[in-house]
Amino acid sequence: MEPDERDVSSSDLQDQAYDALSEFFSVHEDEVVEIEILPPAIQPTDGLLMMDGLNVGVPKKILVLAYVKARQLFFASIQVDGTSLQALDASRVMLLFDPEHITVANFRKRRILNIKAEAPGQFIQVVIRELVFINSILTSPLHRQSKSPTLWHHRAWLLGMLIPIKLIDASGEQLLAFARAELDAVLKSGEWHPKNYYAWQYARRLLTRVESLYANDSDHAWKASYHEFLATCASLIRAWCCLNPSDISGWTFLSFLLPRLNSLTSRRRIVQQVLDYAINLQAKQESLWVFLRTVLADSILGHERDALIQLLHNFQKERAGAVRDVSPENCVMQADTWIKSYSKELAESRSSQTLPNPSRS
Template sequence: MSRALDPETSVSVQDSLPVEIYDQIVAVLCTPRDLPLEIELLGKAHPIPSGETYLLEENYLAIPKAKLVQAFVVARQIFSKLFRKCSEEKRGQLRDATAVMLLMDPEHLTAANFRKSYILYHEKGERFGEVLSRELQFVDTYLTARLHRHTKSPNLWSHRRWLVQQYRRAKFEVDVKGHFEKIVLIAAERHPSNYYAWSHMRWLVDKFASTQVFKLGLLPVVQDWCLRHPSDTSGFSFLLYCLDIPRKPEIGNQDVVEVYKEILNIALSFKWAHESVWVFLRTVAASVADTDGSGLSFEEAIDTALQAFVHDKKTQLTLNSSMKWYTENRQTVSS
């Protein structure tokens, strides 16, 4: 979502500061739910009925951008007024204001930091677990929303990492696979090549999952996702990470070869020209070439692919570049 305002929206904001719109948006954003909200922002081309602030059906929420801008102005005023002299009874109001502020601007660092301080304020209380869970659902709602900036927001992903760390400190279980399937994959789906989402997953695995659990539980899921998104370079980079290329002893060579051969066969069958696929294949082939002869299959695959793309100069360049890299690096990577 762009922060730029068209002239009509600017006039609408200047004409009034509707507190009632703010209150209604806060209520729908901050009400605890069984499932995270699916949020979309509507432009002028999608008007809603007169007198309505948003559209809500089950957990699907649509808010006109003009309404959100009006609510943001009110939220910022409330935050500026209460932030410096925040009494205990006003903390909830500030937290509600930050929900609107982060929906409008996911990189609002001050808003995210206040939400951290709100959680720490309850750290020694009986409701700490409830407050943590509610905050995690809140940030996950934004990270998986159909909002381009939110799914790839450094500020929101950093906030989520901090929340997971608080979970560990509080001795709560961290379900790595659940985080992956319900949050990371959705964010990666809604913003292709989502570096921040995949980096978050690497951090989760490094901190909370053993190599064996990761290999048995997540590798098939990652491979399936990559096969359904062959152009996503960040996904294939994470698959390399799954295979531990260059490998450590915990992951057997046979596991790597099986994944490599399956993706290689599919790439040839469907005539995939995606650079992400061939970069993945060249890297794995180089790492196993000296141990089981799989590198020869890569050379043959390049020849087959070049014949399939004889009239596609761009793809031929990708394939030749992959072959050149493989030839130059197979000894280095496998050593």
């Protein structure tokens, strides 16, 4: 084959790869899809994509070729029209391959702001479609993409655009259903990329925004929905953390969530479930024990704390007598010692902070 023939063949394959991936995104622009990079041992029959409903498998070579073509189209298009549809289509492929491409992320923000100013009737649909697209990348089994700080920041920016316009007048159930769906995305992304700091930071921002709406609302039914939502979230996060006990980011978020529960009983139940889990399974994950020692040394459990500390202390004594493990790596001993050393200091420090009233109904 002559060199120019190889170039033509490579160019054709770039076009085919880009067209196939772009068409898949266009067909499913209102649906969250799952994208996976196929291993070399698995190849599509057509050499391009392996599709099954909302799932698509892309060989790494095809994704690279599609990205090269998308990059050409994107920069050629924005020179002519800063908000062109061709550039928008190309940007989807580019962010899938390179989620840290700031120029592309900013282009998509700029286009949304232009639509808000020039065609406000289309704004809500455009923002929701953008959330769907970002969701597809962040919740897919893509190790690097699911922890992209650029994409999680973009998602937080979308949240800030959406809540004041669509959700500010929504019922409590509608808003909390939206927040629950967003939290589910965080959990799924956290499974694909352990210790996903950016995903859990987004969860904090989400909860803070919902909390601010709750604080400014006098509807008692809304308040009941909010507290029910927090309790559901705490149970959900606790279960997730017990399935991923080494993930410090998940445990840290649960620590962030616990003081927001409106009763000491609810807080104690969550902590006791974690402690029972750790004792029954003889857990050794340091992240889990750091969570337990932190919340048991804090004052958020009030008078409910003492019984749990005693349970931990008894477990430590039984364990020490049975296995004679006094090594520095003994997480249970470390937790027990740490609580004895720091519980009073943490209780005093928290007394100067404003916490949710645990007796509030």
